[in-house]
Amino acid sequence: MTFTLGTKEAASMQGLKIIVTVTMIMLVTGCANFRHLAKEVDMLDNIYVEYRVIIESQHETESFVFIQLQEPSANTIDGYEVVIGNQPITVTGDSMSQYLFTFNDANNDLRFQVGEAFSVIALPEEADKPLQLQLSNTQGNYPQALVDRPLINLLNVKFSPAKIGEMATLAAPQFDRESANLGMWKPVTHLKQGNSGVFFLDDFDKSKIPVLFIHGMNGAARDFEPIIAKVDRQKYQIWVMNYPSGLPLELLANGLNSLIKIIDYRYDVKTLHLVAHSMGGLVTQGYLDLCRNQLGCDDIASFTSISSPFGGVESAQSGLDYAPVVMPAWRDLAPNSEFIAKLFTDRFTGHEDDFSRPPHQLIFGYRVSGIINKKSSDGVISLDSQLRDRAQQQADRIYGLNEDHVSILANDNLAKALHEFWQTSEQAHKANTQ
Structure with missing residues (x-):
C-alpha cells in the first residue's frame, strides 16, 4: 500500500484496506519511486540540520x-x-x-x-x-x-522558499494529484519547484476571518474543495497550506509554526481557524504543542481535525520494517514513534497542559467497506487511532460521521459542524482576548 492518507485514490479503492508488505509496495508503487525516494532522503540529510x-x-x-x-x-x-x-x-x-x-x-x-x-x-x-x-x-x-x-x-536558498500569501486557485498546478505524489516520494524536489507554502484563495481582507486548511499524506489543497465550496465567503477568507508530505512531521510542524508567525506579523492576524485532514491533523497538533510552549497561540481561535491518526498508523511501522527505503514521514507516523508519544503534551517537559490551548473539534469517520477490513475504521485509519484517549480527553467536541476517509470531506454535516464550531469558538476567543 502506498500511504495515501487523504487522497482521492482512496476513494477509487472503494474502501478496501490493503495490508502493507514489501511485495505489495513494490507492485503498487514500483521500484522507481523507491529509487527516487533514496536520492531525496540523501538530499534531505545534506540540506537540513x-x-x-x-x-x-x-x-x-x-x-x-x-x-x-x-x-x-x-x-x-x-x-x-x-x-x-x-x-x-x-x-x-x-x-x-x-x-x-x-x-x-x-x-x-x-x-x-x-x-x-x-x-x-x-x-x-x-x-x-x-x-x-x-x-x-x-x-x-x-x-x-x-x-x-x-x-x-x-533570502538566498538552494530551493524555492515556502510561499506566503501568494494568490492561487484550487485549479493551480501545485494542487494537482501529480504534485501531491511528488511531495510524498520526492519532497525536496517538491520544495525546489515552489509548490509549498500558505496560499490565499481570496484577496486578503482584514474584515474577514481566515480559515487555514491543511491536507494529509499524498494530499493537496484541492482535497478540501467540497468543504471550501460550502464556506461562507462573506465572513471567511480561505487559506490553504500545501507541503511535501514525505518530510518528517516534526519538520513540518516547525515549518507551520514559523509560517504562521510570519503571517501574523505581515497581516496582523487576530483570529485564525485551523482545519486539518488525516496526517495534517498530526502536523497541526505538533504545531500547536510548539506554539503553546512558546506562548504564541493567541491568534488561533479553533482547531478541527478530520479523520486524523492521533494514535499513529500501523502500516507505517510495516514500512519501517520492510520497505527498501524508509520515507521520513513513516518514522513519525509509526504508532510507537516519539512524535506520536509527545502529541498533546508540552514538547519539552512532557506534561499535558491546557494553557493557551485552542478549542479542538475532533471529527472521525467510521464507514467500513469491503470484506478485507478486520478493524473498525474509516477504510484507511482505525477508529482506535482516530479516537486515541489523549486526543479525546483534550477535545472540546467529538463528532462522528458515517463516511470513509475521503468521502467525509464532502459531507454536508461536516460543513455545518465547522460553521457551528467556528461561531462558538469566535465568541470565546473574543472574550478571552479582550
Missing part, C-alpha cells in the same frame, strides 16, 4: 528571530525562523550555514534594528548539544547588511 537552542534571556514572551548566515558580513541569508518565548527551541537550518544570528524582534516587524538585543555565534559541526544563547544590545558586532531590511528580501 536541527539545532536545539536555549536563550538566556528574561524576555519570556518576546519574539525572537533566528537567521542562518554563511558569514556575519553576508548580504543574503540562508533562512530564518520566528518563535515566541525563551523556552528550549528547535531551529531547522541549512547544513551549509556557518553562523546563527538571533535577535529579539522588539517591535515585531521582522527586521533587525540597532538597539534590539542580539547574538551571533558560529554553528558547531555536530548538533548534538543545545546552543546556549545570551542576547545583548550593548554589542557592536551585528551584521551590518541586515539592519532595517526585510528578511524576505534577503
